[in-house]
Amino acid sequence: MNQPAIEFRRVTKSYFRGNQEVPILRDFNLSIPAGRFLAVMGPSGSGKTTILNLVAGLDRPTSGTIHAAGVTVSQQRESELARWRARHIGFVFQFYNLIPVLTAAENVELPLLLSTLAKRERTTHVQAALGLVGLSDRLHHYPRQLSGGQEQRVGIARAIVSDPTILLADEPTGNLDRSAAEAVMALLTRLHLELKKTILMVTHDPRAADYAQEILHFDKGTVS
Amino acid sequence: MMKLLWSYSVRNVWVRSSTNVLTVAGLALVSLVLLAVLMLGNGLNRALIESGSTDNILLLRKGATTEIASGIYRDQAHIIKTLAGIAQTSAGEPLAIPELVVLISLKKAGAESPANVVVRGTHPNTFAMRPQATLTQGHLWQRGTTEIVIGAQIAKRFLPGGFGAHLRIGKREWQVVGVFDAQGTAFDSEIWGDVDQLMAAYGRDSYSSLTVHLAHPTAFQQLDEAIGTDTRLLLQVKRERDYYREKSITMATFIRLLGLTFTGIFAFGAILGGTMTMYGAVASRTREIGMLRALGFSSAAILASFLCESLLIGALSGLLAIGGGTALQFVTLSTMNFSTFSELAFRLTLTPVSILITLAFALGISLLGGIPPALRAARLPVTSALRAPGQ
Numbered sequence: 015m016n017q018p019a020i021e022f023r024r025v026t027k028s029y030f031r032g033n034q035e036v037p038i039l040r041d042f043n044l045s046i047p048a049g050r051f052l053a054v055m056g057p058s059g060s061g062k063t064t065i066l067n068l069v070a071g072l073d074r075p076t077s078g079t080i081h082a083a084g085v086t087v088s089q090q091r092e093s094e095l096a097r098w099r100a101r102h103i104g105f106v107f108q109f110y111n112l113i114p115v116l117t118a119a120e121n122v123e124l125p126l127l128l129s130t131l132a133k134r135e136r137t138t139h140v141q142a143a144l145g146l147v148g149l150s151d152r153l154h155h156y157p158r159q160l161s162g163g164q165e166q167r168v169g170i171a172r173a174i175v176s177d178p179t180i181l182l183a184d185e186p187t188g189n190l191d192r193s194a195a196e197a198v199m200a201l202l203t204r205l206h207l208e209l210k211k212t213i214l215m216v217t218h219d220p221r222a223a224d225y226a227q228e229i230l231h232f233d234k235g236t237v238s
Numbered sequence: 239m240m241k242l243l244w245s246y247s248v249r250n251v252w253v254r255s256s257t258n259v260l261t262v263a264g265l266a267l268v269s270l271v272l273l274a275v276l277m278l279g280n281g282l283n284r285a286l287i288e289s290g291s292t293d294n295i296l297l298l299r300k301g302a303t304t305e306i307a308s309g310i311y312r313d314q315a316h317i318i319k320t321l322a323g324i325a326q327t328s329a330g331e332p333l334a335i336p337e338l339v340v341l342i343s344l345k346k347a348g349a350e351s352p353a354n355v356v357v358r359g360t361h362p363n364t365f366a367m368r369p370q371a372t373l374t375q376g377h378l379w380q381r382g383t384t385e386i387v388i389g390a391q392i393a394k395r396f397l398p399g400g401f402g403a404h405l406r407i408g409k410r411e412w413q414v415v416g417v418f419d420a421q422g423t424a425f426d427s428e429i430w431g432d433v434d435q436l437m438a439a440y441g442r443d444s445y446s447s448l449t450v451h452l453a454h455p456t457a458f459q460q461l462d463e464a465i466g467t468d469t470r471l472l473l474q475v476k477r478e479r480d481y482y483r484e485k486s487i488t489m490a491t492f493i494r495l496l497g498l499t500f501t502g503i504f505a506f507g508a509i510l511g512g513t514m515t516m517y518g519a520v521a522s523r524t525r526e527i528g529m530l531r532a533l534g535f536s537s538a539a540i541l542a543s544f545l546c547e548s549l550l551i552g553a554l555s556g557l558l559a560i561g562g563g564t565a566l567q568f569v570t571l572s573t574m575n576f577s578t579f580s581e582l583a584f585r586l587t588l589t590p591v592s593i594l595i596t597l598a599f600a601l602g603i604s605l606l607g608g609i610p611p612a613l614r615a616a617r618l619p620v621t622s623a624l625r626a627p628g629q
Contacts, residue, residue, distance in 0.1 A: 113529075114253070
């Protein structure tokens with residue numbers, strides 16, 4: 015049997031507010047096969063984003079182990095994690111997080127700067143990624159010259175440009191109107207179906223969640 | 239990677255130009271204060287220390303600290319001229335020139351009160367011994383006449399259009415027949431004429447000093463010993479450059495201390511200004527930093543990027559200050575030469591070393607100001623940085 019793309023084994027995560035321990039995840043188990051598109055829904059503060067952070071190694075579990083893209087994330091050192099993230103994880107953020115002083119092409123090129131690709135190869139990858147999201151004609155536009163939907167598509171191009179194994183999307187439609195949100199979700203679905211990407215998406219939006227193969231409802235650290 | 243990160247820093251400086259312009263202007267002014275102090279020192283250095291040559295030695299009466307207070311008798315001068323180790327002119331004359339230095343009171347053009355000016359009775363061969371001085375207008379004085387030539391600063395500040403003018407020096411009338419340029423040294427603020435005529439005008443029977451041009455650099459020791467062991471002479475021997483350096487130490491130290499104290503105080507303010515600017519930059523780009531870390535950029539890359547930005551601000555400030563310094567080169571100042579109590583004019587002088595010091599200072603200050611915010615940016619926890627309020 016193939017190893018799952020993402021696996022949580024008895025993961026507990028707590029934060030401290032002053033001296034008080036606030037549990038977010040308790041003995042949490044999750045297994046996502048490679049090529050799966052999973053949506054996680056739940057109220058604010060339920061721990062949805064924590065799951066994304068733990069998968070990407072941006073946060074550490076209090077106990078338990080997390081496997082993703084072939085490594086035990088919870089046991090890697092910071093420097094190893096940074097390299098691993100650059101190769102295997104693509105991020106799509108709610109507020110796009112594009113750098114305003116860089117053009118669309120330069121924003122998309124950022125993850126490739128951490129690879130060994132030469133400039134010409136990077137340019138080819140950037141053009142391909144922006145072509146895939148339908149923004150071939152916006153290469154040299156700055157974020158302020160793009161609509162919200164276009165900005166998010168640039169964000170998605172940046173997430174896929176290094177051909178990562180896993181795409182993590184944190185409220186990708188949270189800042190978009192309905193038609194832009196539908197275009198973004200159609201794009202994520204295409205990436206899942208055509209490029210066989212494993213997608214883990216956190217959302218409040220039931221319409222966005224409907225695009226996923228499976229929806230996980232999350233509340234107070236447990237799956238319902 | 240560095241190319242895009244560098245471009246990222248440059249564009250961020252440009253985008254935040256309204257804030258950065260103030261920081262750059264502040265740091266540029268502080269750097270200009272430092273540069274002005276250095277230029278002042280260079281100018282004084284040029285005017286005083288570089289007046290003296292390492293190939294010349296100056297003889298003064300034992301115990302005298304200045305030419306004005308010194309005295310050398312004619313027979314002593316004759317003995318000196320016979321010593322070995324002295325360079326000779328093409329005509330075979332020894333380059334050992336006895337000189338008389340007197341002060342006259344001259345009214346400065348456009349000013350009410352007069353100032354003291356050095357008149358040096360010397361020999362035309364002095365131009366061979368002091369190659370920094372060249373005649374730029376008119377002709378040299380004829381020996382045995384009351385003709386004089388004036389330094390460039392005297393021509394500019396005391397006798398504008400004074401070529402051909404008559405001056406009362408001692409008991410005689412003297413005519414200006416030439417102007418010489420001494421490349422910013424103290425000689426530019428002097429009047430030169432025939433030593434014998436000047437002695438007669440003042441009724442003196444002794445010279446003030448005697449300057450000797452060495453035949454070769456090692457001749458100093460030889461002459462020093464010969465003069466020191468001759469009981470008829472009772473003279474002290476100094477390299478001309480050392481004499482002028484000693485005269486300038488007090489003034490140069492005072493100016494440097496004063497200038498550097500002010501620069502230090504201003505620099506502290508500039509560091510705080512730079513720190514605040516860069517903290518502002520970090521605060522407004524917290525989410526951006528979080529995103530870069532999430533993509534896999536290391537803390538070191540973030541640190542380098544913000545330091546690059548600080549250094550860019552420093553480099554701009556340094557260049558601006560050097561631009562200001564270039565303009566300051568046209569400023570001529572005057573001060574009291576405490577060795578002769580005469581007026582000494584000098585130019586603020588820009589040198590490659592002062593340019594490098596100013597650039598290093600501006601970069602250093604911007605780096606110091608940039609380190610705390612850059613460290614803060616590099617150490618931001620990624621998860622909380624990603625949740626930071628919008629840009």
